[in-house]
Amino acid sequence: MPTRLSIAVPDDFDLPRDACSYGYFLLAPNLWNPDDLSLSRPLDLDGGPAKVRIRQPSRPGGPLRVDTDRTLDPAERAEVRAQVTRMLRLDEDASHAARFHSLDPRFKESGRFRLFRSPTLFEDVIKTVTSCNVTWTSTILMNRRLCECFGRGGSFPTAPRLARTPPALLRGRCSVGYRDRRIVEIARLFTGRAITTGATPRRIPPVDAQTLESPATTDQAVLDSLLALPGIGPYAAANIMQLLGRYSRLPLDTESVRHGKTILGFKGSPAQVMKRVREHFVPMGDQAFRSYWFELWRFYESRHGPAWTWRRDSTGRLFTSAHLST
Numbered sequence: 001m002p003t004r005l006s007i008a009v010p011d012d013f014d015l016p017r018d019a020c021s022y023g024y025f026l027l028a029p030n031l032w033n034p035d036d037l038s039l040s041r042p043l044d045l046d047g048g049p050a051k052v053r054i055r056q057p058s059r060p061g062g063p064l065r066v067d068t069d070r071t072l073d074p075a076e077r078a079e080v081r082a083q084v085t086r087m088l089r090l091d092e093d094a095s096h097a098a099r100f101h102s103l104d105p106r107f108k109e110s111g112r113f114r115l116f117r118s119p120t121l122f123e124d125v126i127k128t129v130t131s132c133n134v135t136w137t138s139t140i141l142m143n144r145r146l147c148e149c150f151g152r153g154g155s156f157p158t159a160p161r162l163a164r165t166p167p168a169l170l171r172g173r174c175s176v177g178y179r180d181r182r183i184v185e186i187a188r189l190f191t192g193r194a195i196t197t198g199a200t201p202r203r204i205p206p207v208d209a210q211t212l213e214s215p216a217t218t219d220q221a222v223l224d225s226l227l228a229l230p231g232i233g234p235y236a237a238a239n240i241m242q243l244l245g246r247y248s249r250l251p252l253d254t255e256s257v258r259h260g261k262t263i264l265g266f267k268g269s270p271a272q273v274m275k276r277v278r279e280h281f282v283p284m285g286d287q288a289f290r291s292y293w294f295e296l297w298r299f300y301e302s303r304h305g306p307a308w309t310w311r312r313d314s315t316g317r318l319f320t321s322a323h324l325s326t
Helices: 015-019 074-088 094-103 121-129 136-150 159-163 167-174 179-190 209-213 219-227 234-243 254-262 270-280 282-304
Strands: 004-007 031-033 038-045 048-055 064-068 195-197 202-204
Touching: 004 074, 015 048, 015 074, 038 074, 048 074, 064 074, 094 282, 121 136, 121 179, 121 209, 121 234, 136 167, 159 179, 167 179, 179 195, 209 219, 219 234, 234 282, 254 270, 254 282, 270 282
Parallel strands: none
Antiparallel strands: 004 064, 031 038, 038 048, 048 064, 195 202
């Protein structure tokens, strides 16, 4: 029989606003339904995959109602609670909101400060890899194929599953291109194995996810660890840092250049505009990414309506400003 869980949330939490706050909510296996304001996806639990459907009948602040497609034992229930908490950042309370809104009061009325992420750090890292140097539609395709081909029950594939996948098979089935070997190497690092890689061979120690997610670890230490991973450059590292709840760095790309020119009015070469965008958000300190992202997100919503009305397979494909500005 299905299991139903009730998960308490902070008083300000609003599922449509807080789930539909970052582009990864549009990537498989996530499925947002604007008709009933629910978020569904399979979760890969120790006892096997389980599909979950998350709703918030009373908003804001009412508990989440999480329905599963099978019976969960106590350990699996704890897994679901932990993964939902991470995904929706339920551990970010009023003190986090106050810190952000004190620096950027533009978003105080809307209550925005939480950013959607994945149930696991591994999924966040791979989603970041699939979003670099590629169109958004290709990112959508890669994530869908990863879930279809290598995820149990349509869930996002685990590190052990991808660690034993031949890179050529990953490339052929999931259209990941040059990312094939990098994805496999990162997966191996997440399984506790060190690897040796590169034209000039270098040893990379296993990923210590607990240390990366610990508030006791400094931003610089996290950044250094991320930059050591195969295929993780400054952009990807900065993005993974915000997914870890560290908002001081900006992952700047062509979207940032567009934003700098059209919204902030900066002129010059892409490099010059990017430099000015970074400088523009320096006063936001450790909240720089939140300020930058919600400014960008507001632009997207001005073109196609509130994000909670977007459908993954239609509006969600027009996520980048090249489409949203038309």
